[in-house]
Amino acid sequence: MRLSRGFIPTLKETPNEAQIASHRLMLRAGLVRQTSAGIYAWLPLGLRVLRNIERLVREEQDRAGAQEILMPTIQPADLWRESGRYDDYGAEMLRIKDRHDRDMLYGPTNEEMVTDLFRQAVKSYKELPQILYHIQWKFRDEVRPRFGVMRGREFLMKDAYSFDLDHAGAVSSYRKMMLAYMRTFQRMGLKAIPMEADTGPIGGDLSHEFIILAPTGESQVYYDAAFEEIDYLSAGAGGFSHERPEDLERFFKEMTTHYAATDEKHDLGRWEQVAAKREGRGIEVGHIFYFGTKYTKSMNATVAGPDGKPLHPEMGSYGIGVSRLVGAVIEASHDDNGIIWPDSIAPFKAAILNLKVGDAACDAMCEQLYAAFDGNALYDDRTDRAGAKFADADLMGHPWQIVVGPRGAAAGKVELKRRATGERVEVSVEEALKLCGAA
RNA sequence: CGGGGUGUGGCGCAGCCUGGUAGCGCGCCUGUUUUGGGUACAGGAGGUCGUGGGUUCGAGUCCCGCCGCCCCGACCA
Known part of the structure; x- marks a missing residue:
């Protein structure tokens, strides 16, 4: 699912009726x-x-x-x-x-x-x-x-x-x-x-x-x-x-x-x-x-x-x-x-965060990743700032976050973050897919 | 069902005490700006103030009824 098209209304603030x-x-x-x-x-x-x-x-x-x-x-x-x-x-x-x-x-x-x-x-x-x-x-x-x-x-x-x-x-x-x-x-x-x-x-x-x-x-x-x-x-x-x-x-x-x-x-x-x-x-x-x-x-x-x-x-x-x-x-x-979703019931295996929508290298890399997940990833293709995407990805709790930014994209690398531990590694697209179990 | 609280743009809140044409932050739209952890500036849209009645020249504000929602308790996958 592409987040720009998704019906996923996230809130920055907590509605008053929700206590727990x-x-x-x-x-x-x-x-x-x-x-x-x-x-x-x-x-x-x-x-x-x-x-x-x-x-x-x-x-x-x-x-x-x-x-x-x-x-x-x-x-x-x-x-x-x-x-x-x-x-x-x-x-x-x-x-x-x-x-x-x-x-x-x-x-x-x-x-x-x-x-x-x-x-x-x-x-x-x-x-x-x-x-x-x-x-x-x-x-x-x-x-x-x-x-x-x-x-x-x-x-x-x-x-x-x-x-x-x-x-x-x-x-x-x-x-x-x-x-x-x-x-x-x-x-x-x-x-x-x-x-x-x-x-x-x-x-x-x-x-x-x-x-x-x-x-x-x-x-x-x-x-x-x-x-x-x-x-x-x-x-x-x-x-x-x-x-x-x-x-x-x-x-x-x-x-x-x-x-x-x-x-x-x-x-x-x-x-x-x-x-x-x-x-x-x-x-x-x-x-x-x-x-x-x-x-x-x-x-x-x-x-x-x-x-x-x-x-x-x-x-x-x-x-x-x-x-x-x-x-x-x-x-x-x-x-x-x-x-922090357990892998077995997470709505998506991974979130793909495109930090610079419109950048040819970032877009291409994200599309490649998105296709490889065959529908089991949420692609954040919104034009928002990086911070907003990080915050929403953490909020939604996908087990993996694949961060694609211009810095890494030029070197053919993405950053893979495990939501549960916060651990991050810089890897190639192929390695990222393998580590997430998508390939 | 007993006790308590609350209801004001999508979300969070102020205004109510002391009545005089509805305000702030976030979000949204437009433009510029920024570009690896919710950027900044400017402009803009959006509100039957839960609802019905009453008091009053005038009610978001005062009074009465009703409804919704939340919390504690008794009860439950």
């Missing part, structure tokens, strides 16, 4: 604009990040054996009457009526709908297990939306639902999802800690929430440093495969034996036993639940068992706050000058 770092930076870097309390429009730069996060989430869901579907945002109230949650959910659920005066709602979650789909289609235990997920907008009419996209009313969530024949199967699905989550967060450059959680309105008796570490997080967290040593992505010895039950067993044991708790659940007695203590601030970005037959029973979803008799499958549900993650990553990774 990620919200300020998202507005200043032109990622989003607020349209009403807790509801945001995603602009090109922000949308690219959102899509990148979706892609990572999707890849890891698929790897864990989940199948992607897409359920609607609008649901009929009747489904929720079946489960009994239509009355339980309260004012947080946005209730609407269609033109025929039928009660509808904007889905805050999808247990009822997916259970309905399942019971219509799946008739035999032989078809189990199934894990279905979708990435769809949700609406929860929060009393007090805040922190930008971290606590919006409308938000993008990945929610998965597992159906298993029995408790053992459900636990296995639960563990697969947990592994998928740890892999997902690691790939996004985040340190995530799984913590035992209450099940809340979803119901059930096994639940974990995933907290990522960020200095500005909402809650204080205490955990065993052992979590920081684990590599969830490794395929070799000591790695974890979704396919091998023994791996899942070992993985789950790792996740549940090391100490981890938020301040509300902090147990000083157990904490004292932890050899390598770590504490910090955290943001919840995912939550998983096992709740057995809560919905299959209330909504009468059955499959025929081996003996031909109907059985209620055991369910779990698994959520990742996709749009929240955009804010959470920024909270975890920024400095005074702006955002």
Whole structure:
């Protein structure tokens, strides 16, 4: 994208309504604009990040054996009457009526709908297990939306639902999802800690929430440093495969034996036993639940068992706050000058800064670089001053900045800057492309 | 939903106490200038002062209602 043509409205000053770092930076870097309390429009730069996060989430869901579907945002109230949650959910659920005066709602979650789909289609235990997920907008009419996209009313969530024949199967699905989550967060450059959680309105008796570490997080967290040593992505010895039950067993044991708790659940007695203590601030970005037959029973979803008799499958549900993650990553990774995107979700791999638009050597070099990135670079071809370009590039947080100025261009060199470290090297165009991983 | 705050060109703010035709910085447009960390100068465009009502000869300013937004708390992916 050429910045001179891009719809990337950056701001020098922080709008008054934004108080926390990620919200300020998202507005200043032109990622989003607020349209009403807790509801945001995603602009090109922000949308690219959102899509990148979706892609990572999707890849890891698929790897864990989940199948992607897409359920609607609008649901009929009747489904929720079946489960009994239509009355339980309260004012947080946005209730609407269609033109025929039928009660509808904007889905805050999808247990009822997916259970309905399942019971219509799946008739035999032989078809189990199934894990279905979708990435769809949700609406929860929060009393007090805040922190930008971290606590919006409308938000993008990945929610998965597992159906298993029995408790053992459900636990296995639960563990697969947990592994998928740890892999997902690691790939996004985040340190995530799984913590035992209450099940809340979803119901059930096994639940974990995933907290990522960020200095500005909402809650204080205490955990065993052992979590920081684990590599969830490794395929070799000591790695974890979704396919091998023994791996899942070992993985789950790792996740549940090391100490981890938020301040509300902090147990000083157990904490004292932890050899390598770590504490910090955290943001919840995912939550998983096992709740057995809560919905299959209330909504009468059955499959025929081996003996031909109907059985209620055991369910779990698994959520990742996709749009929240955009804010959470920024909270975890920024400095005074702006955002520092992890490579895996950055909107662009690199920014190409042409310090002297109109200079034949600079223009040619920039065009060559821009073409080589094949759309994955933001080319700052504006006629602004160098300082403005440096400031905007830092603000937007591209992992690499390739600075092309008349001084270096004459010698066939560009300056390559790594946003995260500030490190700069003077290299040829070819070397720059190689170092950025574009060539 | 309880408590607090705030609303004035795109963004940040002053003006309100003590009513008299709306101002500053940034941004934007034009020109000159500058050219490796938000250059300087000159000219210019842009505002129903959130909204409805009231008081007054006259309301951004005073009074009442409503709405939006933000912060703290209770609640949450």
